[in-house]
Amino acid sequence: MKTKKEIGLAIIGCGRIGTLRGKLANMHPSVGYIAVSDSDPVAAEKLAKALGADFWSTDSQEVMARPEVNAIDIATSEHEHTKPLLAALERGVPVLVEKPLALLENDADLILARSVALNSDLHIGYSRRYKNRYLIAKEQIMQGRLGTITGACARLYNSRSQCFAMLQRNKGATPVVDALTYYVDLMGWFLAENPVVEVFAKGQKGVIHQAGYDTEDVTWAILTCKDGAVVNLGVSYALPEKWPSVGHSARVELLGTHGTLLINDDHTDQVMQTEVGFPHVYLSDHQLQTVFLESSTPGDWALGDFLGPIADETRAWLDYVSTGKPCNLAKPADARRTLAVTLAIEESARIGKTVYLGEQ
Ligand SMILES: NC(=O)c1ccc[n+]([C@@H]2O[C@H](COP(=O)([O-])OP(=O)(O)OC[C@H]3O[C@@H](n4cnc5c(N)ncnc54)[C@H](O)[C@@H]3O)[C@@H](O)[C@H]2O)c1
Known part of the structure; x- marks a missing residue:
């Protein structure tokens, strides 16, 4: 029998993911107290009301300092993780921060140094690790069914409408740093103890550049790991505006x-055509008539429950906080390395040369 600790959760950032984490936490049997904060009072009050939260404020320090709080989720926008995350680490409780750890290496270094100095209990939500097909792949690797991994590839596609929404929020939240990052993390997890040491990438500009952003339509990279394994990663967030995926x-x-393992995660096996329109999880004014069901990155609501990677990841982290059951979320050093690889992909594509990362 495991001892269960009652959780008092602070959620900092009440946007899409903070709201989803809050709703999932509200359904978790160990969560007895929830406090929420957002710099936007409308967002904070809206989520507090939706959850029936115990406390809310626009002052994240005030929320994190509540005596009932013994776990913190930082769900602020990508470029706004550092300040609230550093404050959360000082509080000395388990912390979950959304991916990517930071957008800038200086911020990530500061977070990593502080988390090491404080011996923090910090996890980063690269939620692909909790998509069933990738968890099952990890199990095959651990059982030795693939042997030594000598090569791998991953390619990620999404619509240009999703790309414009990301870049409007922050020009640093590019498809490579904000989206391909999940697959860089996944490869780091699959090829554990075999870090990427070399990165070469090429990209081509097109419609995203024409719309005023210094971002490629297509970026392809070859990564070399410490033992020589080669990994091909590619991303395009320039597919047509109404591409049927919602993630x-x-x-x-x-x-x-x-062994060889092929994972088709395109969701073309579940296609719906509807004349009444299907809402897009990230784009409020976007309706699709053709949709790949289950392509939403966090997961999907069905019959009052939420199914998919963020549901399983949130549950796993809350179970870990409550009972100590180990979880598979990324640790700070993994996330720091992932950021370095994504930034190296962008740099290599920009300068046309190989970028060397070293082994640490
Ligand atoms: N794992 C996944 O499936 C997944 C999916 C989408 C987004 N994300 C990640 O989740 C994070 C949040 O993304 P989102 O889509 O919810 O963004 P969002 O824009 O919907 O919400 C962010 C919220 O943070 C608030 N905020 C910004 N700075 C703040 C600060 N300093 N203090 C308090 N509140 C602040 C904003 O007012 C906003 O309400 C990002 O890191 C993103 O990359 C993860």
């Missing part, structure tokens, strides 16, 4: 000395 369309392939 990621992906393929992931793993090639080993004893």
